[in-house]
Amino acid sequence: MARDNASELARRLARDAEAVCRHYLSNGRRQGRYWTVGDVRNTPGRSMFVRLSGPESGPGAAGHWRDAASAEHGDLLDVIRESCCFTNFRDVANEARRFLSLPRPEPEPAPNRLRSRTSPAPLGSPEAARRLFGVSQSIAGTLVEAYLRNRGITALHETGSLRFHPRCYYRPDDHSATETWPAMIAAVTDLRGHLTGAHRTWLDPGGFSETTLGKALIDTPKRAMGDLLGHAVRFGLAGEVMAAGEGIETMLSLRSVLPTMPMVAALSAAHLSAILLPDTLRRLYIARDDDPAGDGAMATLIDRAQEAGIEAIVISPRLGDFNEDLRLLGFDALRAASRVQIAAQDVARFIELAA
Numbered sequence: 001m002a003r004d005n006a007s008e009l010a011r012r013l014a015r016d017a018e019a020v021c022r023h024y025l026s027n028g029r030r031q032g033r034y035w036t037v038g039d040v041r042n043t044p045g046r047s048m049f050v051r052l053s054g055p056e057s058g059p060g061a062a063g064h065w066r067d068a069a070s071a072e073h074g075d076l077l078d079v080i081r082e083s084c085c086f087t088n089f090r091d092v093a094n095e096a097r098r099f100l101s102l103p104r105p106e107p108e109p110a111p112n113r114l115r116s117r118t119s120p121a122p123l124g125s126p127e128a129a130r131r132l133f134g135v136s137q138s139i140a141g142t143l144v145e146a147y148l149r150n151r152g153i154t155a156l157h158e159t160g161s162l163r164f165h166p167r168c169y170y171r172p173d174d175h176s177a178t179e180t181w182p183a184m185i186a187a188v189t190d191l192r193g194h195l196t197g198a199h200r201t202w203l204d205p206g207g208f209s210e211t212t213l214g215k216a217l218i219d220t221p222k223r224a225m226g227d228l229l230g231h232a233v234r235f236g237l238a239g240e241v242m243a244a245g246e247g248i249e250t251m252l253s254l255r256s257v258l259p260t261m262p263m264v265a266a267l268s269a270a271h272l273s274a275i276l277l278p279d280t281l282r283r284l285y286i287a288r289d290d291d292p293a294g295d296g297a298m299a300t301l302i303d304r305a306q307e308a309g310i311e312a313i314v315i316s317p318r319l320g321d322f323n324e325d326l327r328l329l330g331f332d333a334l335r336a337a338s339r340v341q342i343a344a345q346d347v348a349r350f351i352e353l354a355a
Helices: 003-015 017-024 076-083 089-100 110-116 126-134 143-150 248-257 269-273 292-307 322-329 331-339 344-352
Strands: 029-031 034-037 048-051 065-067 162-170 179-189 195-202 222-226 233-235 241-245 263-265 283-287 311-315
Touching: 003 017, 003 076, 003 089, 017 034, 017 048, 017 076, 065 076, 076 089, 126 162, 126 179, 126 195, 126 222, 143 162, 143 179, 162 195, 179 233, 233 248, 241 248, 241 344, 248 263, 248 283, 248 322, 248 331, 269 292, 283 292, 292 311, 322 331, 331 344
Parallel strands: 241 263, 241 283, 283 311
Antiparallel strands: 029 034, 034 048, 048 065, 162 179, 179 195, 195 222, 233 263
16 A cells, blocks of 8 residues: 555544544543553553544644553554554555445555565564564463463563463474464564564463473473564663663563563573663663673673763672562562662652552
8 A cells, every 4th residue: 555545544543543442442441632551452551542632643643652661652553453463554454444434445456466465574583573473462361471470470560562372383493393382472672662573482381380480391492583682572661760681580570579660671691781771761770690691791781881871780689580589589578679779769769659
């Protein structure tokens, strides 16, 4: 579809933005001039807001939305695409026309139809990551939610960057057959909220055990794909203060006791040392893993932060990582240990006000 036709569809949808939201984001509700919901895939929550009124274009336009948890943003065509899990724009446009009761365009000649078919994305590419995340579903009520809760993580607010796939492909090596396992899919995004990669944690369909901690009994239950360098899995929208660490479970464990502090998971020590820092950042908390790789990443990131004029403060677990602290020492112990490691003004902001 031509760009001007897409813009016209977006404008027509925006003229009745509330009806669009009630239909495609039915788990949300109106709050003043905005529609609030968990994310663009219709997850319950309040981190995404859609403008219901405003000019047809430019800043503050009706139909424009932003997710404070993932930093994703877009218009109502993006809402239709993500909530319906479409990957082809033709399907998005047809669904928008159906909602608006507009006629569909005349079918294109056969050669153009052939060219418009979605081609396979290269394995491990950012496009493959986007498609995987797009066909996954909200974690609410799924094995992902059970997996996290079994690891002591019950603070699941602003987790729109996490999704569930019931049959995610897994191939042990180039010489083995492809298997399918349920998986937690995490969106890796850049500072503007654009999805650049995905991280997969394959899960044990039989549930949680102290041996596997809920991960699938396979050689490599965690793998990443796409463009990862500098980017991260994000929880909350970073401003002047942010915490950064390696693992998803590690950062969600720390966020259990600092529930309103924005956090990012870089997925490995090497990637933690290279994360891009927001221009707004003034204080960075580094969630250290207690191992040599974690110490190296910490030192590199401290140097980078200080060169950028950002205060860097290290938070250390008592055991191997913060999820071990949460599971084995308990919420109160982790909260008390975190309290004495962060700046006094942040105790008031992120612990006492959240209590």
